[in-house]
C-alpha cells in the first residue's frame with residue numbers, strides 16, 4: 001500500500017519548507033521533526049537527532065521517513081559527526097526498532113563532488129561512479145549511503161538515497177543550470193521514491209531534466225520519476241551575468257562546484 005503518513009525530518013529547513021507545501025498534494029499526512037521550531041506548526045516535534053527517545057517516538061507508526069535533517073553545508077568534523085553521521089545512524093536505528101519499512105535519504109551531489117564535470121559531448125556521470133566527497137559534509141552523505149546499504153542488506157529496511165543537486169526555487173549560478181532540481185520536480189522525485197515497489201537500496205541523482213545535465217537520471221526514472229522542468233530558460237541571463245564555466249577553474253570543473261575549494265560554512 002502507498003505510504004500515507006510520513007515523518008519529515010528537517011521540516012524547518014529550506015527544502016523541508018518547500019516539501020511541506022508540495023507533498024500534501026500527493027495525499028500525504030506529514031509529521032514534522034526539526035531541532036528548530038517549525039513556524040506555524042505547533043504540533044511539530046522539536047528535537048535533536050541526538051535524542052534517541054524522541055526519535056523512537058517520532059518514527060512510531062509512520063509509513064516512511066523523508067530524512068532531510070542535518071547540517072547542509074561544510075562544518076568542523078565534530079559537528080558533522082554529531083548531526084549527520086551519528087544523527088542519521090540514530091534515525092536508522094529508531095526506524096529499524098519501530099519497523100518503518102522505507103527511508104528516503106537526502107544525500108547530495110557532494111558525495112561525488114570531486115568528480116570532474118563532463119564537458120559537452122562527454123558521457124553523463126553514471127550513478128555507480130566512485131564516490132569522491134568534496135567536504136566532510138559530502139563524506140557524511142557518503143556514510144549515509146553506506147549506512148542505508150547496510151540496513152537494507154542486514155535488516156531489510158529499504159532506502160532511496162537521492163543525491164540532490166541544487167533544489168531551490170530558481171537556479172542562481174551557471175553551475176546550477178546543470179544540477180538544478182525545481183521544487184516541483186523535487187516533490188515528484190520524493191513521491192516516486194516513497195511509492196515505487198521494491199527499491200532495496202537505490203541511489204539516484206536528484207535533478208530536473210536540464211538541457212545541460214551532468215549526470216544520468218536512469219535510476220531515478222526507473223522509480224517512476226518523470227521530471228517536467230529544465231533550467232534552460234534561465235541560461236541566457238545567468239551566462240550574461242557570470243560568463244560560461246571555465247573548466248580550468250576547480251570550482252567550475254567538478255560536480256561539487258565551489259565546495260571543492262571554498263565551501264560555504266554552516267553558520268550555527
Ligand code: NAI
Nearest residue numbers: 010012013014015035048049069070072106108164166167
Ligand atoms: P537546511 O539547512 O535549510 O535544513 C536542514 C534542517 O535540518 C534545518 O532546519 C536544521 O535545523 C535541521 N537540523 C540540522 N541538524 C539537526 C539535528 N542535529 N537534529 C535535528 N534537526 C537538525 O538544508 P536544506 O537545503 O533544506 O537541505 C535539506 C537536506 O537536503 C539536507 O540534509 C541537505 O544536506 C540535503 N541537500 C539539500 C540540497 C539543496 O539543494 N537544498 C542539495 C543536496 C542535499
Ligand code: 15L
Nearest residue numbers: 072073108109110165166256
Ligand atoms: C548541497 O548539498 C547543499 O545542502 C545546498 O545548500 C546546495 O549548496 C547544494 O548542495 C549545491 O550543490 O548547490
